[in-house]
Amino acid sequence: MTLERRIPSIRSLSVMWSEGITDTEARAAVTTVRDFVKGIHDVCAMYGLILGPTQIRPFGTWIIQAIPRGDPYWGTQWYVESATDRQRGQIIAPRFLELVRREPWQQAMPHFDLAIMEADLWDEPERALGTASDPFVLSACLPGIAAVISVHRLRGIPDLRNRISALRRLIVHNLGHVLEVPAVDRENAVDSVGGERHCANHCVMRHTTGIDHLIALADQERSGPSFCEACRRDLVRSAILQRLSNN
Numbered sequence: 045m046t047l048e049r050r051i052p053s054i055r056s057l058s059v060m061w062s063e064g065i066t067d068t069e070a071r072a073a074v075t076t077v078r079d080f081v082k083g084i085h086d087v088c089a090m091y092g093l094i095l096g097p098t099q100i101r102p103f104g105t106w107i108i109q110a111i112p113r114g115d116p117y118w119g120t121q122w123y124v125e126s127a128t129d130r131q132r133g134q135i136i137a138p139r140f141l142e143l144v145r146r147e148p149w150q151q152a153m154p155h156f157d158l159a160i161m162e163a164d165l166w167d168e169p170e171r172a173l174g175t176a177s178d179p180f181v182l183s184a185c186l187p188g189i190a191a192v193i194s195v196h197r198l199r200g201i202p203d204l205r206n207r208i209s210a211l212r213r214l215i216v217h218n219l220g221h222v223l224e225v226p227a228v229d230r231e232n233a234v235d236s237v238g239g240e241r242h243c244a245n246h247c248v249m250r251h252t253t254g255i256d257h258l259i260a261l262a263d264q265e266r267s268g269p270s271f272c273e274a275c276r277r278d279l280v281r282s283a284i285l286q287r288l289s290n291n
Contacts (some may be wrong), residue, residue: 053096054084054283057156057219060103062124064162069195072208073160074102076215084223087276088283095283101155117147124163134166137184137192144190156222157190158215165194171238173254182258183218191218197255209262210255216248216269220279225249225271227278247272 059077061070081098088095107119116122127140144150144157165181166172172179182198185191193214201207226234226241226249233244235251243249248269252258262269271279 049092050094050096053098054081054223055155056099056101056153057081057158058101058103059158059160060120061105061160062120062162063105065105065160065195068204068208069160069211070102070104072211073158073215074100076212077102077158077219080216080219083271084279084283087271088280090276091280093280093284123159124161128163129166132166134164134180135161135192135194137165137167137181140192141184141186141190144192145186150189156219158219159190159192161192161194162196163194164196165192168238171240182252182255183214185218185221187222187224189222191215191222193218201255201259206259206262210258213248213252213258213262213265213269217252220249220271220275223279223282225275225278225282227281230274230278233272233274243272243275245272245274247275249275 057077059074061073077100081100085095085098105120108117111118113119114122123140123143124135126143127135127137129136140159144159150157165184166179167181167184169179171181171184173182174180180197181194183191183193193211195211198207198210201210221240226243228241230241235242235244237251240251242251246264248265248271250261252261
């Protein structure tokens with residue numbers, strides 16, 4: 045007989061996307077988030093833990109009418125404009141994520157955020173992809189808070205199925221990092237790249253070195269991006285010890 049233990053849900057997960065994100069990309073993002081949350085519930089259930097319902101909030105591209113345009117947090121475009129380096133023509137990921145961390149409703153009601161951006165993205169130099177003259181990153185995250193993903197380079201993938209598979213894998217991978225997977229004290233099957241910890245197993249938490257590699261990994265995971273046993277244990281641990289919330 046399996047003894048079940050009921051615990052509160054993980055924090056709610058908000059999804060926003062910038063102007064220019066297509067309906068196909070937005071639907072793929074929301075569907076992937078729902079699959080990701082269901083996967084966490086399923087994994088926890090395997091360990092006899094029943095999570096309460098997790099709220100998913102697909103806000104899309106939003107505006108708060110009560111806040112004058114140009115004031116902090118008036119809408120999605122404010123994040124984009126505030127975090128963009130005009131000279132580079134790229135969103136600076138750490139700047140964007142810091143804006144999310146400081147937003148008033150994050151302070152009042154802690155939750156997870158996922159942002160899908162049309163513009164190109166930049167992070168720290170050691171995480172750069174591309175070439176020396178054309179560096180970029182596909183995504184970045186702030187553990188425990190948020191992840192930001194750019195579709196700018198993904199749109200260069202000619203096959204739509206591969207493009208969406210790559211986007212789905214990026215989303216699951218980065219939400220895994222938001223939940224601090226692999227765990228900070230895990231020693232087995234872990235690679236460290238650019239200050240980030242990645243899984244060394246056949247797992248969605250493997251590191252991606254570029255667009256072609258991302259497509260190849262997504263193709264290997266034909267049934268959909270999934271976690272290895274070690275990362276599943278880390279997910280359960282995160283749900284129990286770190287990210288419990290009643291909102």
